[in-house]
Amino acid sequence: MSKAVEVGVVVVTYHSADTINECLERLLAATHVARIVVVDNASADSTAEKVAWLSMRDGRVRVVRNTHNRGFAEACNQGASALGTTWVAFVNPDAYVDVDTFDKLLTHARAHAGAGLLGVDLHDEDGVFDPAARRRDLSLLELYRQRGQRDDLYLGRDPAVDLQVVEAISGALMLMPSGLFVQLGGFDDGYLLHVEDLDLCRRVRAAGYDVLIANDVSVTHVRGVSSRARPYWVEWQKHRSAWRYFLKFEDAQTPPNIRPLLWLGLWAHCFVAMARIAIKRLLQR
Structure with missing residues (x-):
């Protein structure tokens, strides 16, 4: 070869x-x-x-x-x-x-x-x-x-x-x-x-x-x-990584008043996703 x-x-x-x-x-x-x-x-x-x-x-x-x-x-x-x-x-x-x-x-x-x-x-x-x-x-x-x-x-x-x-x-x-x-x-x-x-x-x-x-x-x-072994940890890491990406590539051009809204929205989405996982697991029992 x-x-x-x-x-x-x-x-x-x-x-x-x-x-x-x-x-x-x-x-x-x-x-x-x-x-x-x-x-x-x-x-x-x-x-x-x-x-x-x-x-x-x-x-x-x-x-x-x-x-x-x-x-x-x-x-x-x-x-x-x-x-x-x-x-x-x-x-x-x-x-x-x-x-x-x-x-x-x-x-x-x-x-x-x-x-x-x-x-x-x-x-x-x-x-x-x-x-x-x-x-x-x-x-x-x-x-x-x-x-x-x-x-x-x-x-x-x-x-x-x-x-x-x-x-x-x-x-x-x-x-x-x-x-x-x-x-x-x-x-x-x-x-x-x-x-x-x-x-x-x-x-x-x-x-x-x-x-x-x-x-x-x-x-x-x-x-x-x-990912099935640790679904909550995986969901947390997805959102943590999204914020790191934002800080690297978007933060500098984001208006200061928008930044906290993005942070709150991201983590609110994370907790909603985790709640859906919990509900799905309960329904599968």
């Missing part, structure tokens, strides 16, 4: 025993995958043991076991530092690639000058496509102006092109040149969970590169397997 097309894959796991075998088997079968580093964030299930067994069978797999949950962004940076490949891919443990997924993505990347970050179309096990695969930047200010409804948040698929320029893609599968990842300093590890993918997309564009989605490449994404 030419080093120019070698892909190193980082998979961050947390209570991912239900999907990790399928995820890794598919990655190992995919063309151009030279190395896989699985960073386990202190799973209490059998995730790390399953990865260790696969690593004994295939030398391309390595498992790193953290003693505590270091968060998605920090674990991604930890895994990427151990790759040494020309390309780095970040793949969720509940995402299932095909044999030619990376072959198609690399073909697109080499044909598009300025390709900085590439994603794929995503669908669940029932074939329902995820609109978050193509989206605009997160904006609390726009949410406020549109009274909590952003009908323009998700971009539709452009049927005229196989490679579509977008503002942001989903972190379920991301591919980029390793050199660019290093240049940008990797993921912002101030995010523990969620929004770190949107942050990276924004910084890729700010550096002068394109964020792209391959409309002709589709990957199955089971979604939310790890």
